[in-house]
Amino acid sequence: MKVTLKIWRQKSPNDKGAFKTYQHEHVSPDMSFLEMLDVLNTELIKKGEEPVHFDHDCREGICGACSLYINGHPHGPLQTTTCQLHMRSFNDGDTIVIEPWRAKAFPIIKDLVVDRTAFDRIQQAGGYISVNTGGAPDANEIPIPKIVADEAFDAATCIGCGACVAACKNASAMLFVSAKVSQFALLPQGKPERKERVKKMVAQMDAEGFGACTNTKACEAECPKGINVTNIARMNREFFSSSLSSYEYQVGGGD
Amino acid sequence: MKLDSKIPAGPIAEKWTKHKFNLKLVNPANKRKYDVIVVGTGLAGASAAASLGELGYNVKVFTFHDSPRRAHSIAAQGGINAAKNYQNDGDSIYRLFYDTVKGGDYRAREANVHRLAEVSVDIIDQCVAQGVPFAREYGGLLSNRSFGGAQVSRTFYARGQTGQQLLLGAYAAMNRQIANGKVKLFTRTEMLDVVVVDGKARGIITRNLITGKIESHSAHAVLLCTGGYSTVFYLSTNAKACNVSAAWRAHKKGALFANPCFTQIHPTCIPVSGDHQSKLTLMSESLRNDGRVWVPKTGIKGLKAKDAVNIPEAERDYFLERRYPSFGNLVPRDVASRNAKYVCDEGRGVGPTGLAVFLDFSDAIKRDGRKTIEAKYGNLFDMYHQITGDNPYEVPMMIFPAVHYTMGGLWVDYNLMTSVPGLYALGEANFSDHGANRLGASALMQGLADGYFVIPYTLGDYLATIGWNDKVGTDHPAFKESMDQVTNNINKLLSIKGNKTVDEFHRQLGLIMWEYCGMSRNEAGLKKAKKMIQELRAEFWRDVKILGGANELNAELEKASRVADLMELGELMIDDARDRNESCGGHFREESATEDGEARRNDDQYAYVAAWEYKGENQPEVLHKEELVFENVKLTQRSYK
Numbered sequence: 001m002k003v004t005l006k007i008w009r010q011k012s013p014n015d016k017g018a019f020k021t022y023q024h025e026h027v028s029p030d031m032s033f034l035e036m037l038d039v040l041n042t043e044l045i046k047k048g049e050e051p052v053h054f055d056h057d058c059r060e061g062i063c064g065a066c067s068l069y070i071n072g073h074p075h076g077p078l079q080t081t082t083c084q085l086h087m088r089s090f091n092d093g094d095t096i097v098i099e100p101w102r103a104k105a106f107p108i109i110k111d112l113v114v115d116r117t118a119f120d121r122i123q124q125a126g127g128y129i130s131v132n133t134g135g136a137p138d139a140n141e142i143p144i145p146k147i148v149a150d151e152a153f154d155a156a157t158c159i160g161c162g163a164c165v166a167a168c169k170n171a172s173a174m175l176f177v178s179a180k181v182s183q184f185a186l187l188p189q190g191k192p193e194r195k196e197r198v199k200k201m202v203a204q205m206d207a208e209g210f211g212a213c214t215n216t217k218a219c220e221a222e223c224p225k226g227i228n229v230t231n232i233a234r235m236n237r238e239f240f241s242s243s244l245s246s247y248e249y250q251v252g253g254g255d
Numbered sequence: 256m257k258l259d260s261k262i263p264a265g266p267i268a269e270k271w272t273k274h275k276f277n278l279k280l281v282n283p284a285n286k287r288k289y290d291v292i293v294v295g296t297g298l299a300g301a302s303a304a305a306s307l308g309e310l311g312y313n314v315k316v317f318t319f320h321d322s323p324r325r326a327h328s329i330a331a332q333g334g335i336n337a338a339k340n341y342q343n344d345g346d347s348i349y350r351l352f353y354d355t356v357k358g359g360d361y362r363a364r365e366a367n368v369h370r371l372a373e374v375s376v377d378i379i380d381q382c383v384a385q386g387v388p389f390a391r392e393y394g395g396l397l398s399n400r401s402f403g404g405a406q407v408s409r410t411f412y413a414r415g416q417t418g419q420q421l422l423l424g425a426y427a428a429m430n431r432q433i434a435n436g437k438v439k440l441f442t443r444t445e446m447l448d449v450v451v452v453d454g455k456a457r458g459i460i461t462r463n464l465i466t467g468k469i470e471s472h473s474a475h476a477v478l479l480c481t482g483g484y485s486t487v488f489y490l491s492t493n494a495k496a497c498n499v500s501a502a503w504r505a506h507k508k509g510a511l512f513a514n515p516c517f518t519q520i521h522p523t524c525i526p527v528s529g530d531h532q533s534k535l536t537l538m539s540e541s542l543r544n545d546g547r548v549w550v551p552k553t554g555i556k557g558l559k560a561k562d563a564v565n566i567p568e569a570e571r572d573y574f575l576e577r578r579y580p581s582f583g584n585l586v587p588r589d590v591a592s593r594n595a596k597y598v599c600d601e602g603r604g605v606g607p608t609g610l611a612v613f614l615d616f617s618d619a620i621k622r623d624g625r626k627t628i629e630a631k632y633g634n635l636f637d638m639y640h641q642i643t644g645d646n647p648y649e650v651p652m653m654i655f656p657a658v659h660y661t662m663g664g665l666w667v668d669y670n671l672m673t674s675v676p677g678l679y680a681l682g683e684a685n686f687s688d689h690g691a692n693r694l695g696a697s698a699l700m701q702g703l704a705d706g707y708f709v710i711p712y713t714l715g716d717y718l719a720t721i722g723w724n725d726k727v728g729t730d731h732p733a734f735k736e737s738m739d740q741v742t743n744n745i746n747k748l749l750s751i752k753g754n755k756t757v758d759e760f761h762r763q764l765g766l767i768m769w770e771y772c773g774m775s776r777n778e779a780g781l782k783k784a785k786k787m788i789q790e791l792r793a794e795f796w797r798d799v800k801i802l803g804g805a806n807e808l809n810a811e812l813e814k815a816s817r818v819a820d821l822m823e824l825g826e827l828m829i830d831d832a833r834d835r836n837e838s839c840g841g842h843f844r845e846e847s848a849t850e851d852g853e854a855r856r857n858d859d860q861y862a863y864v865a866a867w868e869y870k871g872e873n874q875p876e877v878l879h880k881e882e883l884v885f886e887n888v889k890l891t892q893r894s895y896k
């Protein structure tokens with residue numbers, strides 16, 4: 001296969017950046033998208049041109065590092081991670097446009113690499129259950145209905161890639177934040193701190209400069225892990241009940 | 256140098272309890288006077304940083320990733336072992352201990368493994384309390400599965416994403432300490448050297464991967480939780496950035512490197528598809544619970560998965576079930592891998608390259624229904640489909656062994672301290688608990704055991720012994736010297752301006768290691784490989800081509816410095832494989848086999864840990880032997896027949 005690549009090149013955070021076009025003649029349908037870029041990079045280095053920088057690591061769709069905006073979609077045409085996208089999803093002769101995630105809260109570092117530490121800071125604000133090591137009760141002491149555990153698990157599978165933000169015209173991080181809030185709101189272990197947690201995480205999210213949610217559901221459509229927008233609804237309920245008095249909250253709940 | 260493993264005296268079941276009692280404690284009010292550096296934020300690093308922060312130490316934690324959550328632990332799929340005996344199927348701490356020592360082919364320390372089995376139960380409690388959503392039964396209690404090498408169901412799991420859920424649990428615990436100000440996080444920061452002053456580890460040198468800035472950090476102790484080095488084979492199931500540099504640079508500063516040749520080859524990986532291949536994808540071992548491994552009785556060239564259904568039962572060879580009737584498809588990894596190699600060597604391999612065997616779910620789907628299989632393995636099946644284009648619900652998977660895990664690593668004593676005082680190694684970076692072969696679902700257990708339940712005790716003993724005054728600041732000349740060395744090394748790499756890319760060298764190294772130091776090894780091949788690597792190294796330092804500068808994000812430079820270390824490690828692996836003229840666990844020496852091709856261990860000569868001492872550039876390393884003593888487990892030739 002042969003493809004034409006239009007890739008965003010930007011030397012440093014303050015550089016203006018621009019698209020650059022490359023003809024790629026050595027593509028096989030079995031290659032992963034990132035392997036296709038590996039081959040391009042080898043050719044560039046040989047020619048004396050700096051290789052294209054992009055984040056990646058596990059190449060198994062689980063670490064959340066890879067983050068390319070391909071032909072107008074985060075992670076490209078399929079609902080998967082960039083590293084799990086294969087060239088058989090493209091046609092011979094295609095032109096492929098590759099950009100970094102674009103969001104105020106994810107500043108560009110170089111080429112296709114962006115800074116997603118805002119996500120970590122949101123998690124630091126409240127994405128945990130306050131238990132110290134040691135002294136935990138027996139794991140089977142609190143039974144959790146399978147259906148609840150499964151729902152919590154589904155929310156917990158978020159890989160922190162940021163595609164939801166990149167997909168959203170408002171660059172909202174609601175899907176990402178709500179996934180963690182939901183996981184802990186569903187589990188009995190997470191309930192004692194649920195009120196505090198949602199407040200702190202939402203406050204940090206706002207402070208980082210992510211946009212508001214206007215329910216376009218673009219995030220869900222592009223999320224490689226299929227995180228559901230019902231999590232956003234749950235977070236909104238959690239947030240609402242957290243602003244009620246603790247008595248009402250305990251009685252009214254948000255389940 | 257005399258190796259002291261510091262294994263406590265007394266009956267095996269009491270050693271750890273007694274030891275904990277005998278360890279010195281740091282007074283709670285004094286903990287804040289101690290600084291601890293943790294390198295790595297995988298299961299081992301994140302759990303250690305969180306637990307030490309909770310205790311009150313000042314922790315600095317480093318990762319070269321953009322976020323702690325990207326550590327390679329995230330990719331672990333199948334599960335984590337624990338001797339909970341929730342299934343009432345006869346499990347116990349002693350049985351987990353016994354299985355792990357046996358599974359490791361009697362090349363691990365009994366005392367370490369027993370401790371691991373003891374704390375395994377606490378790990379599950381801890382994780383559940385953190386909100387890790389393990390799989391559950393309809394009654395609401397935790398669910399278990401069985402894993403290769405065990406006849407009880409003791410593996411806890413979270414669909415096919417156990418590592419992710421455990422890591423996010425530890426990440427969250429660490430985040431809480433970051434919020435509390437007890438842990439300071441440095442991302443995109445790579446450790447490039449350990450600083451040793453007066454024989455003790457005093458800090459590290461790092462490079463900020465965005466700005467290129469070289470910096471010093473000092474502390475009372477340094478914990479390396481930097482993972483394994485399977486990427487010495489270039490193609491492996493490990494994440495691309497996994498490397499040996501942190502451990503290797505510590506090795507060069509005096510830390511002994513133990514059993515470097517002990518590598519695990521995992522039987523269930525997606526076969527190689529072409530030269531462009533950048534990594535191999537593991538299909539969780541849990542698949543062997545329900546999938547049946549087979550090849551045709553007589554070889555059929557280029558047999559495709561979609562044509563497998565046409566092969567009648569009578570013409571299929573379920574070779575694991577045939578050769579190992581009691582364990583069948585659940586034999587340990589090394590046995591399953593080697594047997595796959597044998598049938599491919601016989602010309603009975605399948606797929607376009609003939610380097611693959613089938614893993615077939617049709618019987619399981621008939622028996623349990625597609626829904627059940629989907630619930631267990633849905634994401635793995637999807638991943639396989641995505642990568643290969645074949646649908647495993649309809650046609651068998653094709654699998655082939657790939658390098659997966661490195662049992663070898665920095666030598667540590669019972670306290671997880673390396674041979675350099677104040678320098679510790681946790682998780683896959685140390686050599687400690689898996690002997691010559693790691694059982695499935697035991698690495699996650701070990702990483703979390705080390706970080707949550709061992710180091711908080713053993714580190715305290717060291718710190719209390721040296722006292723908080725015993726610290727060297729970054730103004731000490733040793734830091735400057737080390738920084739200069741690191742800077743020179745980087746400048747040297749950039750100044751070569753040769754013709755070959757880093758990846759080209761890495762790939763070549765991988766091919767040499769896989770061919771001569773992979774699934775089966777012999778003296779002539781190893782000797783040849785050693786020479787080949789020496790030549791490759793020389794060529795690398797003459798001809799590698801790295802563009803870009805030192806003071807910016809430069810992925811090629813990062814890779815080059817890691818590949819340079821991997822090449823040196825490769826040589827040591829070969830030395831180690833040559834020294835060990837026996838077959839044990841993942842290490843198969845052709846000179847030491849039974850007539851029907853099974854491994855033959857040699858306990859009289861090789862029941863030791865091989866710990867290597869660095870002696871300077873291009874000098875042969877010196878071997879130190881730690882004799883292994885077995886007081887509880889009877890040494891037998893492993894048999895899974």
Ligand SMILES: Cc1cc2nc3c(=O)[nH]c(=O)nc-3n(C[C@H](O)[C@H](O)[C@H](O)COP(=O)(O)OP(=O)(O)OC[C@H]3O[C@@H](n4cnc5c(N)ncnc54)[C@H](O)[C@@H]3O)c2cc1C
Nearest residue numbers: 295296297298299328333334446482682683696697698699
């Ligand atoms: C695909 C796959 C599946 C697996 N499945 C299972 C399973 O089901 N069950 C099981 O028990 N085990 C499994 N394993 C093994 C297990 O995942 C690993 O052994 C374990 O997670 C290693 O954890 P760790 O904390 O030691 O290291 P890692 O998770 O590899 O973390 C290493 C950390 O060190 C950092 N680091 C390294 N070098 C430096 C440096 N120089 N400077 C700064 N930071 C550095 C990295 O950034 C990272 O944060 C699997 C492994 C693979 C490859």
Ligand code: SF4
Nearest residue numbers: 158159161162164223
């Ligand atoms: S919610 Fe989905 S898209 Fe957003 S970070 Fe998580 S996995 Fe990525």
Ligand code: FES
Nearest residue numbers: 059062064066083
């Ligand atoms: S590289 Fe890890 S998810 Fe793509």
